[in-house]
Amino acid sequence: MIDKFIPGLKRLADAIHEQKAIAGCQLMHCGRVGGIETEYCQGPSPVPQRLRIFRPVEVMTKADIKQCIKEHVEATERLLKAGFDYVEISGIVGYLLSNFVSSYTNRRTDEYGGDIQGRMRFVVELVAEVKKLCGDVPVGIRLCADELLDDVGGNTPEESMITYEMAEEAGVDVMSVTAGWQESIYPVISRDIPMGSWLHLAERAKQHLKIPVSMAYRLFTPDLPNKAIGEGKLDIWEMCRPMIADPLMPKKVLEGTEDEIRPCVACNVCLARLFRDAPMTCYINPVCAHEWDPKYEIKPAEMEKNIIIVGAGPAGLECAWVAAERGHEVHIYDKREELGGTIIEASKAPYGDDELYGQISFSKAKAEKAGVEFHLGTEVTPELIEEEMPDTVVLATGPKYVKGTAPGFDRANVVPMLDVLNGKAEVGENVVVWGNLKPGIGVALLLAKQGKKVTVVGKERKLGKDINPSFKWRYVGYLKDNRVATYNDSEIEEITDDGITIRTYDGYRIPIKADTVVCTEREANPDLKDVVQENGIELFVIGDALVPRNLSSAVHDGYRIGIRV
Amino acid sequence: MAVDPQKELTKLHGALGVSQAVIKSTFFEWRQTALELLGPSSDTLDVVLKFWEVAGVDVAKNFFPMLNLRKGQEGLILDLARALAGTGIANGAVVRVEKGEGPLEALIRWERCPWPTFAKRYGASMKEDLLGCDKFLQTIVAEANAFLGTDLKIETQKAIPSGDGVCLRRLYK
Structure with missing residues (x-):
């Protein structure tokens, strides 16, 4: 980061301040996981990478360490000049500081290696320098409470608590508690890990620290951190992926409209793209990374239309609320008595897939608020379309499930x-x-x-x-x-x-x-297409009815047609 | 139409044998290519050992997810020995793993190995064949040590290319 970025950072900080919020920024050296496009990455010791995507580690000299601390301080200076109110140092999951802290990746024999005190020396020196510059501006740090690297000789949970105490002593004001590494064989933040699974680590951290403790991991709904804070297990709720899914989440919590929060489904597509240096996207939020683009805004319709949406699954519901918010009269039909389409069945699969239904609950709340009229238990027939003669029909009927053509596919089993x-x-x-x-x-x-x-x-x-x-x-x-x-x-x-x-x-x-x-x-579902077209009605086909894909495509299709129709 | 298991397995086994042979032929063809491009001043053994070092580093990465210090040194040694044996088996060798005399050692026994036959076919020396294999296995063990912070060693006690009838290697701490 060099000085030319200060004006841009200031614009960010100012924008945050304008909304009466505190602006914080994170300092991160990716260390061991920082080399994808480069020939190498940096770290304390040349421990081979478990994940092939990352480059070999070049060992940092003491001069490199001093330089790295200096660069963190310089970066902090720029953040302060830009007007940020909070500085966070990242030392988790495989990034540089965690590489020094962990016995898995730090095999040094100099003063920056050895026992946990030696392995923490880099962090302590860095924190002290950053804090010295920050003065009253609070400095936080993210450190692992449990690396989950016991199969490769990583730190014990007890050692992790020592790192917490040392960081506090070095001057940090907030501890962000995390678990796991990218190289860990255990899942940590995916949907198969129940929400709230890591709160015990925050609770443990609080027993070792006087400073406030914050946590993000799998705390996706406000009730969980709210309860934990009430019980004294946690002080601050962090949100990352949930705010990629819905950047207005805090506002909705403050306003008491939690049912309108678009829920993150913990699929980690955001991380997958991050690791591949691909543009950010969200499985469930079609506007993610398009916030700047007026084409993605929900604007009043130029001409209000009477729209029939066939199918109250994720594609149909998404399209319905967006179109209704724009001022259209929207009627959504489904032959089932229940909303959700095939997500009803998909959410019965194990390992956290019940969370997929959250998208249906969200879009239902939005559709109700926007005035969508629901016609459940009603199958749309050609006669119904000819009778209603809407301006537009959106077919969101889901896919057709097909059998194979080989001998025996017609058997009862x-x-x-x-x-x-x-x-x-x-x-x-x-x-x-x-x-x-x-x-x-x-x-x-x-x-x-x-x-x-x-x-x-x-x-x-x-x-x-x-x-x-x-x-x-x-x-x-x-x-x-x-x-x-x-x-x-x-x-x-x-x-x-x-x-x-x-x-x-x-x-x-x-x-x-x-x-x-x-x-x-599955295959595409062209039912009703002909009758709509024969009657000269505007037609859109979305979701699996168009091409069988997944929940993400259904939601993205629904939104895109909702803002266009 | 019912499946004829004998026919299917025969086809599959035949294809496996061909692919195993192609892997070895490809190695010797690349060896020849490298030597021709490097010219007469090149040292054949240097080229071959470099190849097996590169191969060892790459193959070792496949083992990292399955190596687990929680199994203790004894379990780790046996797991790594089985993984090393697997590299031979995949190439058509008959390899067995036995516990060694002490708890922190395993013996890996190649009862049959096709590599010396191919070495002869392509005019490579038995010394080169043996040292190449040693380099490959030593590199994997060195990479595993670098990954886990362990200090395992592997030594060759008998070798088919030396006329011993079997290759016997000891993996130990």
Whole structure:
């Protein structure tokens, strides 16, 4: 960071101040995980990388350490000049300071290595220098309360508490408590980890510190930190991913409209893109990274229209509230009595997928507030469209679930995924799930957790290609834990009484025992398209009805058509 | 149409054998390419050892997720020994892992290995074959040590290229 950035930083700080908020900024040297485009990264010791994406570590000399401290101080000076009120130092999850702190990555024999006091020396010196400059401006630090690196010789939780005490003594004013490393084999912040799972670490930190303790990890709904603060386990609630999903979250909490908070689904697509130096995006927030773009604003419609939306799933509901906020008269229909479309079934899959339904609750609240009229339990027919003759029809009917064409797909033991997730289908002990995308993985895990012997067979070359890599590793792990076999790049050749025969992409044929075959394959749903077009009505097709994809695409489609129609 | 398991397995086994052979042929073809490009002043052994060092560093990365200090030194040694054996098995060798005499050692026994046969076919010396394999395994162990902060060693006690009939390597602390 050099001085030319001060004016820009000042604009940021000023904008935050204008909203009567405190402006804080984080200082971070990425250390071990800082080398992707470069040939190397920096760190205390040349410990090989566990994650292939990161470059080899170049060992920092003492002069490098001093220079790094100097640069942190200079960066702090710029932040203060720009008007920031709070400075936070990041020392977590694999970034430089944590590399020095951890016994896993710090094997130095000089004064910056050795025991925990030696490994903390860099942090202590850096904090002291930054604090000296900041004076009354508070300085916080993020440090791991539990590195979760016991398999590779990382710090013990007891050592971590010593680092907390040393940081406090060095002058920090706030401790941000975190857990895990990017190289840890344990999940920490993904949806499969229940919300509030890490609060015990904040509680532990408070027992060791006098300064306030803050925490972000998996505290996604205001009630959790509110309760924890009330119970004295936590002092400050941090939000990162939840505010990517909904930047207005704090405002909505203050206003008491929590039901209108768009909930983060902890998919980590934001992290996946960060690690690949790709532009920021959010799975669930279509406006993320487009806030500057007037095309993404919800503006009053130039001409108010009477709109029928067919399907009250995530795509339809998103489109409905956006269009209604713009002044259109919106009627949303669904043949089911319940809102949510196939998210109702998808949220029955294990490992946190129930959180997916939060998007439905959010869009329902927004739609109700915007005056959308709901017609549940009503199937839209060609006659209904011809009778109502709306200005616009949005088809958000979800996909068609299809069986394969091989012999045996018409057998009684071949059942649709939705019936399995709803408990309507009888499922035997040996199950083949046909389809290796997210829907197939979800139903496979549900059945495997019920004790079934499950095999996933799919024609995609790679399992779960519709899941971002920062979350897919969790599903792969759970499939392995639950002994689910997978065959990718394969077709079902035949279904018989005993099971199925698959044919791999290169022609090998493998028999698999199966009592039940669960179909998860989907295709676009063109129903009602003709009648709408024949009547000269404006038509949009969105979500899985257009192309079967995922929740994210449904929400993004819905929003984009909502602001356009 | 019912699957004929014998037919399927025969096809699959045949394809595996071909791919294993292609891997070894490719190594020797690249070796020849490097030597021709480097010219007559190059040292064959330097080139070959550098290759096995590069390969060892890369292969070791695949092992990092499965190495676990929580299993203790004894468990770690056995896991690493099995992983080293796996590199041979994947290439068509018959390799077994046994516990050593002490708790902190494992023996890895190559009862059959196709590499010396290929070395002969391509005119490489048995010394080069043995040292290349040693370099590969030593590099993996060194990388594992660098990753975990351990101090494991591997030594060759017998070698097929030396006429011992088996390769026997001891992994120990």
